[in-house]
Amino acid sequence: MTRTTPPRPLDVAAVFPELGAHTTTATRLHPRPGAPAVTDSSIGGPLLWPAGEPWPVCDADDHDDPVPLPTPMIPVAQVYRHDAPDFAGPPGTDVLQVLWCPLDHLDEGYNPLVRVFWRRAADVTRVLAEPPSPAEVHEEYVPAPCVVHPERVREYDYIGSLPGDLAARVRERFGSRYQYDLSLAPGWKLGGFANWSLTDPLPMDCEACGAPMTLLFTAASSEGPASWQPVEDAPVTPTGVVIGRGYSLYVFGCPASFEHPVATAMQ
Ligand SMILES: [Zn+2]
Ligand SMILES: [Zn+2]
Numbered sequence: 001m002t003r004t005t006p007p008r009p010l011d012v013a014a015v016f017p018e019l020g021a022h023t024t025t026a027t028r029l030h031p032r033p034g035a036p037a038v039t040d041s042s043i044g045g046p047l048l049w050p051a052g053e054p055w056p057v058c059d060a061d062d063h064d065d066p067v068p069l070p071t072p073m074i075p076v077a078q079v080y081r082h083d084a085p086d087f088a089g090p091p092g093t094d095v096l097q098v099l100w101c102p103l104d105h106l107d108e109g110y111n112p113l114v115r116v117f118w119r120r121a122a123d124v125t126r127v128l129a130e131p132p133s134p135a136e137v138h139e140e141y142v143p144a145p146c147v148v149h150p151e152r153v154r155e156y157d158y159i160g161s162l163p164g165d166l167a168a169r170v171r172e173r174f175g176s177r178y179q180y181d182l183s184l185a186p187g188w189k190l191g192g193f194a195n196w197s198l199t200d201p202l203p204m205d206c207e208a209c210g211a212p213m214t215l216l217f218t219a220a221s222s223e224g225p226a227s228w229q230p231v232e233d234a235p236v237t238p239t240g241v242v243i244g245r246g247y248s249l250y251v252f253g254c255p256a257s258f259e260h261p262v263a264t265a266m267q
Pocket of ligand 1: 102
């Protein structure tokens, strides 16, 4: 079944054409509890992981509580290119895999440690049958297996990321509606913009090359305000994941190289 976000109550770009320079698309994933296979896009589902490739482990030393090292990571998301128009991986790849260490990391702001992998499905001739699982997890970081129902939507950048004069006029005209109903899709998504509701925009610069990073993927505690609930159904917390006190974990990638590490921000 498809999932359909209702049209925005009004078109902000019709009121402020300058917003046309601050727009992009996002693919809302609309996870719903199910039984995804390795050949499916999923949240918390099994990954198309090659039998011969080591499973990612976390050997970080910044865990909130001491844990046995190394800790196997867990599948968070798998997105096939054909399911998501905003898939933006290296040429030739057609699967994005997101894993994380499901424990609090001090250096990550008490959040999971995220890694992403891009691969070509046809390269995986034999799938790892039984990935290792961690001995300890924070249950709130373990997504319930969900199938996804991708849908592309248009977004406009966070108000604090707009040029000052434009931001002032948008704020005067729309107030907080701009942030909550008119500009940024909540929930699990690929691409789009971050909603910097906690801190206002932080510089997200690549640790390897310094380039400003762009939003790759969002893991969310909820599917957001009522105006964004799809017309077909509206579970608010389909995956059971909780980030902080109900926030989102934004995963940023470097536009200069897919080899450079991702970075995260909780908002
Ligand atoms: Zn860890
Ligand atoms: Zn970089």
